[in-house]
Amino acid sequence: MIKLVERLEHLKNKLVEMSSLVEVGIRHSIRAVVQKDSGEAEEVFKNEDRINSIELEIDGLVIELLALHQPMAIDLRFIIAVLKINTNLERMGDLSVNIAHNAESLVGVPTGTPVVDVPLIAGLVGSMVRKSMDAFVACDVDLAREVLASDDAVDSLRTSCYHELVSFMEKDRERIKPALSLLAVTRNLERLADHATNIAEDVLFYAKGIDVRHVSGTGSRTGKL
Amino acid sequence: MIKLVERLEHLKNKLVEMSSLVEVGIRHSIRAVVQKDSGEAEEVFKNEDRINSIELEIDGLVIELLALHQPMAIDLRFIIAVLKINTNLERMGDLSVNIAHNAESLVGVPTGTPVVDVPLIAGLVGSMVRKSMDAFVACDVDLAREVLASDDAVDSLRTSCYHELVSFMEKDRERIKPALSLLAVTRNLERLADHATNIAEDVLFYAKGIDVRHVSGTGSRTGKL
Numbered sequence: 001m002i003k004l005v006e007r008l009e010h011l012k013n014k015l016v017e018m019s020s021l022v023e024v025g026i027r028h029s030i031r032a033v034v035q036k037d038s039g040e041a042e043e044v045f046k047n048e049d050r051i052n053s054i055e056l057e058i059d060g061l062v063i064e065l066l067a068l069h070q071p072m073a074i075d076l077r078f079i080i081a082v083l084k085i086n087t088n089l090e091r092m093g094d095l096s097v098n099i100a101h102n103a104e105s106l107v108g109v110p111t112g113t114p115v116v117d118v119p120l121i122a123g124l125v126g127s128m129v130r131k132s133m134d135a136f137v138a139c140d141v142d143l144a145r146e147v148l149a150s151d152d153a154v155d156s157l158r159t160s161c162y163h164e165l166v167s168f169m170e171k172d173r174e175r176i177k178p179a180l181s182l183l184a185v186t187r188n189l190e191r192l193a194d195h196a197t198n199i200a201e202d203v204l205f206y207a208k209g210i211d212v213r214h215v216s217g218t219g220s221r222t223g224k225l
Numbered sequence: 226m227i228k229l230v231e232r233l234e235h236l237k238n239k240l241v242e243m244s245s246l247v248e249v250g251i252r253h254s255i256r257a258v259v260q261k262d263s264g265e266a267e268e269v270f271k272n273e274d275r276i277n278s279i280e281l282e283i284d285g286l287v288i289e290l291l292a293l294h295q296p297m298a299i300d301l302r303f304i305i306a307v308l309k310i311n312t313n314l315e316r317m318g319d320l321s322v323n324i325a326h327n328a329e330s331l332v333g334v335p336t337g338t339p340v341v342d343v344p345l346i347a348g349l350v351g352s353m354v355r356k357s358m359d360a361f362v363a364c365d366v367d368l369a370r371e372v373l374a375s376d377d378a379v380d381s382l383r384t385s386c387y388h389e390l391v392s393f394m395e396k397d398r399e400r401i402k403p404a405l406s407l408l409a410v411t412r413n414l415e416r417l418a419d420h421a422t423n424i425a426e427d428v429l430f431y432a433k434g435i436d437v438r439h440v441s442g443t444g445s446r447t448g449k450l
Contacts, residue, residue, distance in 0.1 A: 063305060173398070
């Protein structure tokens with residue numbers, strides 16, 4: 001019989017494989033928006049099936065592991081964290097697909113419509129996603145806390161983008177549709193940041209048994225916009 | 226020691242308690258939008274802490290149960306389903322809070338801005354949420370499949386609302402902000418429907434060991450708008 005420790009290692013590797021695909025997808029989706037390049041959007045759609053199939057594979061591995069072994073304490077917390085991170089990563093894959101669709105509706109739109117702070121927000125969100133998974137791999141509590149601390153910056157950048165885009169819309173009705181697409185991009189980016197925050201919370205729970213969800217000051221997943 | 230069967234029953238009751246609070250929150254949030262009533266929005270905010278604390282309680286019960294018992298087959302699938310449904314319900318609570326915030330930004334706006342098909346979409350989504358939890362309680366596969374079948378109707382209603390609201394925005398710049406709030410409401414409603422779909426998928430997995438995620442024709446969680 002395969003040892004518990006080997007099964008846990010295999011599970012971790014699968015989750016890392018999935019997160020690499022998700023990160024690649026996010027990068028392509030942002031390039032699709034900024035460069036108005038539908039080829040980059042296509043790259044995102046190509047990855048979707050693989051991400052979905054790893055999600056199912058990981059859930060299957062978890063159930064097998066729980067049925068065959070009796071993991072306790074930190075191992076059990078690790079497994080629960082994997083299950084939750086798995087769901088988050090799959091949703092993040094969906095969000096990069098949403099961004100790629102938003103990008104497609106911007107292709108061919110006159111360059112007069114600026115992409116405002118989208119690259120800035122995307123850079124911050126990309127770094128949160130990377131750090132949250134690095135924190136998981138290294139079981140690094142400090143890095144997980146860094147991710148939680150970044151969430152408010154994303155929210156505030158998105159709010160300023162929102163007001164800027166609304167004022168474009170009010171000035172020129174031709175800009176309403178492209179501005180709506182860019183609003184959707186910033187919203188999807190904010191949701192990506194929320195998922196990175198969820199992953200960081202799962203890492204803290206797994207590493208220390210600390211549950212920081214719903215503690216004030218660790219970011220909020222509700223938004224007014 | 227408390228028996229496994231009693232622990233499972235307790236877990237189910239907790240989840241049902243949580244879903245009742247979430248359903249009440251959704252109803253208040255929709256009334257807040259349709260009646261432009263900030264008192265109804267307040268009712269939603271009141272519930273939030275209780276929902277969050279039940280989420281933590283349920284995760285704790287699941288971990289205790291996995292550590293103390295060795296659930297197998299359908300019991301193990303039930304527990305995994307509870308863990309996933311728990312996450313979905315908490316997010317649904319967040320979405321009703323989002324809708325209540327959207328409603329607040331509509332209070333005092335001239336009644337010339339119609340709420341389009343929001344009540345219709347809300348009725349459909351409310352029914353999906355109720356059916357998904359009824360399917361869970363009764364372990365009813367047919368009812369779960371009904372929920373999956375409704376998701377496309379919500380997506381298509383939302384798409385037609387989107388086009389209607391964009392045309393309001395293009396006609397009158399004074400309508401841009403309220404139309405953006407209503408667009409946000411329909412988007413949050415669609416996400417509620419997605420979560421009800423997730424719950425129905427979890428019920429199918431628990432009841433039959435069938436995994437219908439990522440099978441075409443069972444609804445999609447990615448959206449172009």
